[in-house]
Amino acid sequence: MSIQPSKTEEVREELRAASSIAVLTGAGISEESGIPVFRGPDGLWKQYRAEDLATPEAFARDPRLVWEWYDWRRSRIAAARPNPAHEALVLLENHCPGFALITQNVDGLHDLAGSRHVIKLHGDIWTLRCQHCGTVKSDRWVPLPEIPPRCACGGLLRPGVVWFGEALPPAAWQAAVEAAESCALFLVVGTSAVVYPAAELPMLAKHRGAKLIEINFEPTALTPLADYSFVGKAGEILPQLVS
Numbered sequence: 001m002s003i004q005p006s007k008t009e010e011v012r013e014e015l016r017a018a019s020s021i022a023v024l025t026g027a028g029i030s031e032e033s034g035i036p037v038f039r040g041p042d043g044l045w046k047q048y049r050a051e052d053l054a055t056p057e058a059f060a061r062d063p064r065l066v067w068e069w070y071d072w073r074r075s076r077i078a079a080a081r082p083n084p085a086h087e088a089l090v091l092l093e094n095h096c097p098g099f100a101l102i103t104q105n106v107d108g109l110h111d112l113a114g115s116r117h118v119i120k121l122h123g124d125i126w127t128l129r130c131q132h133c134g135t136v137k138s139d140r141w142v143p144l145p146e147i148p149p150r151c152a153c154g155g156l157l158r159p160g161v162v163w164f165g166e167a168l169p170p171a172a173w174q175a176a177v178e179a180a181e182s183c184a185l186f187l188v189v190g191t192s193a194v195v196y197p198a199a200e201l202p203m204l205a206k207h208r209g210a211k212l213i214e215i216n217f218e219p220t221a222l223t224p225l226a227d228y229s230f231v232g233k234a235g236e237i238l239p240q241l242v243s
C-alpha cells in the first residue's frame, strides 16, 4: 500500500478545518485487532451462512446453534484490543466539536478505545435481551455458563444485535441520519457498504454537500463517489491522517 503524501496532507487539512465530522465504521476497522470481517475471502460468511446464524428465523429454529456461534465470537472479541485506527478516532473526537461516530460493529472496541459517544446501528454483542419479558442486560461472560442463556423469568435470552430483516434501533438510526445530513465531512472506514440501511448514510451525506473520504483495504461501490479514497489498512492510514 502506498499513499500519496500530497493527498494525505490535503485530507489532514480538511479534517483540521471541518466544523463537523461524521464517521461510519465497519468490520474492517477491527480486522487488525484480530476480529474476522463478514465478507471477502477470509470473511465469516465464507464459512457460515448468514441465513443460519444472523436472522430471527434461524434463532427461532435453533437457538443453541446461534448461541454457540455468538459465544465463539464473544471469546474472539474478548481477547481483542483496540488498534491504532480506533485510537485515531478518539483523537479526532477530542479535537472536533461537531463529531459523530456511527458504527455497524457490535464488538465494543470503540468504547474500549475511549470514544465517548458511539452510535451503534447493529447493537452490541455484550448485551442480552429476553424474548419473553424484554429485559435487557449487559453480560461479558466468556464462555457463557449456559447455552442458550435464560433470563430470571425463564425466557430465552438473545444477543442484543440486529439481524437481517430486523429494524435498526430507532434512536440510533435517527442520530446517524442527523449526523450524516449535517456534517461537513463524512469518513467511511472499513465497510463493504452493502448492508442497508447503513450503506445509505455516506450517500445521504454526499447529497447534502459533505466531502466523502473512504478508507478501505479494497475499492467498494462507494469509491467512485468519494472525494478522497485511501486503499489500505485503516490502522496504518487513519493515524497518518489524524496525528
Ligand code: BJW
Binding pocket: 025, 026, 027, 028, 029, 031, 032, 037, 038, 039, 040, 043, 054, 104, 105, 106, 122, 161, 162, 163, 164, 165, 166, 167, 168, 189, 190, 191, 192, 193, 194, 195, 196, 197, 215, 216, 217, 218, 220, 232, 233, 234, 235
Ligand atoms: C479493511 C481492513 C482493514 C478489511 N482496513 N479496511 C436487497 C437490497 C437492499 C437491502 C436488502 C435487500 N435484501 C434484504 C435487504 C435488507 C438487509 C440488507 O441490507 N441486505 C443486503 C446484504 C442485501 N438489511 C437488513 O435486513 C437490515 N434491516 C432492515 O433493512 O430492516 C428493515 C425493517 C424496517 C422496519 C421493520 C423491520 C425491518 C438489518 C441489517 C443487519 C445486519 N446485521 C449484521 C450482523 C450483526 C450482528 C453480528 O455482528 O452478529 O451486521 S450482518 C453484518 O454486515 C454485520 C455488519 O455490521 C454488516 C456490515 O458489514 P461490514 O461492517 O461492512 O463488514 P464487511 O465484512 O462486509 O466488510 C469489511 C470491509 O472492510 C471490506 O470492504 C474490507 O475490504 C474492509 N477491510 N480489513 C480497512 N484492515
Ligand code: ZN
Binding pocket: 130, 131, 132, 133, 134, 135, 151, 152, 153, 154, 155
Ligand atoms: Zn425475561
